[in-house]
Amino acid sequence: MDTSNFSIEFYPPKTAEGADKLRVARAKLAGHNPKYFSVTFGAGGSTQQGTLDTVREILAEGHVGAPHLSCVGGSRESVREVLNQFKLAGVSRIVALRGDLPSGYGGAGEFRYASELVEFIRAETGDAFHIEVAAYPEVHPQARSPEDDLQNFARKVRAGADAAITQYFYNADAYFQFMEQSRRLGIDVPVVPGIMPITNYTQLMRFSDMCGAEIPRWVRLKLASFGDDSASIKAFGLDVVTALCERLLAGGAPGLHFYSMNQAGPTTALWQRLAGK
Template sequence: MTALSFEFFPTKTDEGARKLQVQARQLADCNPEFLSVTYGAGGSTRNRTRETLVSARDATGIPVMPHLACIGHSKDQIQSILKDYKDLGISRIIALRGDRPSGIGTVEYDDFQYASQLVAFIREETGDHFHIEIAAYPEVHPQARSMESDLDNFRRKIEAGASSAITQYFFNPDGYYYFMDRIASMGINVPVVPGVMPITNYMKLARFSDACGAEMPRWLRKQLEAYGDDSASIRQFGEEVMTGLCEKLVSYGVPALHFYTLNQAGPSMAIVKNLNLA
């Protein structure tokens, strides 16, 4: 059976946090391996990330995994966060470089420049306590100079002590297959879990995909454009497309599927149900 995991982002209000608890409980019925919670640029959601982690775990009993981005953080700050997570009984973490907060050209601290440095620091400070996930980019990180430099960066993160990886979402499975062939040729054999983005809103998805380098095939854009404001048709079509993608990935033998829920349980659960993975 293909393992599952689901990602949330911290809400800004207590009411939003209560609604997220409801979504988390629904997704718990899919028996996920873990629930993950994102971390805002420059640590802007640090407290909310922690609150969301604890809330989701308490509401579901499912293990949780915090995102941790290092840009703008000192080593002392990262040490404090790691100690807190250990004290909470958290044993899984995803180590990221992260972005600077919007509109800010410099950061207060400059102890970390790359995710590989954060991975190495976590290993130095905590040994084997954490299962460390990293990000992977089958279609190449948007800021990478080339695919080769991006693969070299991936290798550095693995050599620093990463346990496994989760990919940026994608719509073309061939990119994932090629990425797996390339890292295998480099002697890298860690699990790489595909990230899955349910399709529910075309305009938002198109903007985000353009910004993060996730290629939307022309046929997909044109069909979604044709639905206009018909959100029900977009959602139904999106469910069919992403179910088909996931079926190909499961047949390929991926270790798991990681869903970017955008704090909505329904679209991800529909795909899981179609795959008979719940």
């Protein structure tokens, strides 16, 4: 199986110990030759410096680094400054998102939607960056309707996005239906499924409640039945997610984007299964 279009996501570490652990995990994952590493951008740009520092390390190691950039709460001037920093660092890919305001934050800033951010990046920098945006096969949790969410995605692409990465999901049919609906709107950019390894039931439920990702009932009940048996949870999760990835790739998905949670083990196990090793 071709793994050349697989990519991996990190979040910027908050401590020196976390940074050391990420370097070790990244070195292991780099051995799989991912297409690129992306690095998240905290609510309201709260991890802006950490994101840039981590991407600089990735670039210095000879890999492609793609920082996330969220616009909510920001001004055109502040986003312009971040873009300049990215260019000076040698960044060629950006994941452009609306993002979330941190709790207690005042206004929403000058950007309301990710489509406005994409349009601004193109106006400011031309084709300097390959721009990825987010897609939601199971519908964004704040969307007014599935159709409204699909139109929001279309606006981001028409504003200049080159490709998209999805929120994670465990129902392949949701992805295939989303792709069919997108094509009907004339949207034909690559949409790469986001893949979340299953290693911890409680953590998975918490993340999924926050982002609106559905855990199929049979998967949820099976995971719950294992209780504190982490080995069984990981083994079952690996089987479930491997089967999901295989179906997605067989159905035409252009690649996979792994949410690593700054750990090498779960992504490596999936990668090796898919590569037939």
